[in-house]
Amino acid sequence: MIGIEINNNLKIAIEASLKAGEVIMQVYDTAFDIEIKDDKSPLTEADKKANDIINTFLNPTPIPIISEENRQIDFSTRKDWDECWIVDPVDGTKEFIKRNGEFTVNIALVKDGMPQLGVIYVPDSKVLYFADVSKKEAYKVVLESHQTTLEDIKKQCSSLVPKLKTNQVDVVGSRSHMSQETLDFVEDLKSSGKDVQIVSKGSSLKFCLVAEGNADIYPRFAPTMEWDTAAGQAICNAVGVEVISKETNKPLLYNKENLLNPWFIVSK
Template identity: 75%
Template sequence: MNDFLKIAIKASLLAGKVIMQVYDKAFDIEIKEDKSPLTEADKKANDIINSFLIPTKIPVISEENKQTDYDIRKTWETCWVIDPVDGTKEFIKRNGEFTVNIALVTNGKPVLGVIYVPAVKTIYFANVYKNEAFKADIESHDVTIETILKQVRPLQPKNNNSDRVEVVGSRSHMNQDTLDFVESLKTDGKEVEIVSKGSSLKFCLVAEGNADVYPRYAPTMEWDTAAGQAICNAVGLRVISKETNKPLTYNKENLLNSYFLVGK
């Protein structure tokens, strides 16, 4: 296994451990300048992940770090892109659908990705270079890499030739554009079922064959999508910008993503 992927997995597990320590007690909620919520879990997880990634000497883009000026960032060939708690709204709702996202990006493309779901101790990870993506259900946040590797199952997207399409919808962002997309499928004669999930789990649903397509017609940032895109790309799925009709890219001057579509 790639050494950087091992580091990312270890970081995600320990971040997940501290997240759950906060989750299991009363916690305060702050509102950031962009109106998004922030909890003690975001801060603690960010500190742990940074403690693993900074020694790699690869620069880090994190939702909870102060962002480096683009004049410096544009010189980075490779960087980490992380979201310590993706789905903070889901965390606050205590529905378990929040994740730790860690991706390694090279020349604007995600090449390694880890998504950890600490509430249920499920981990997804991928190496895009090797076209490999896996899932494991583990018993402890303290499990070793060796134990994970004994339990992994390869991810396999659906090969759907039927008229029934499972569309991933957001718990928090189901809007008119998404509903219009669903209606367009119905107009084409498809029977549509909506599968709802929070956070980057929406990418995982498509990558592991539990949904066909994920249309995202609502704002996301690079740290929301980089790990999920790596996992999807590794199994042959595309994450296509609705603005450029090309794959989403990373370490842009503006870290806001365009709307996008995940599928074959």
């Protein structure tokens, strides 16, 4: 795949994710402290260090940043942004604390409310996903090292291909947030005669499962924030998988006044 072209912003996001992944794993391999934020969610040294590193890559660009760990900028300013980075330095902090490996670095570039570029890096397994929505291209590569060069990534990556529909429906469920509404959704599928299998994953890996053909549908009937979903939506959209709001029946939008997402469904 060495012939693929990666634009400069996607290159920056990939490099930032790998460097963040390296520092995350340095913390992962120690006895780290856990703080509880105002919204009751956990925070570790890895979140802070990864955020700082990602900022060093993204701040030199002229594009503003929305990050889970940055102080949130008021919508009166954000509403004038036509594009922005949306970042979660450690998506799946609960999975990080459980040490099950299912946590990711999420970096997306959004323009006019829609994801254009997306990077998801899984530091524990060194799996990298990246996508350019305008080119309808999304790729996956398993790295040998966090220091892998972009040229080597281009040589080793393979295209993502969503799954063809069959009577078996593989439904992605959250590792830590399986809601009653999701269980009801699964029962409705079963009652329609579908052979339903549940695939459990943490963090934004749930989007990747659908994009790479290892699941059919990901219903999310529990709270998420924009930084939880923007990179995953970019990767899905690049291969024709939609991320549809249950509120509007249209694609999820970003840089909204309220950064909380509505419920949504990811499917081809």
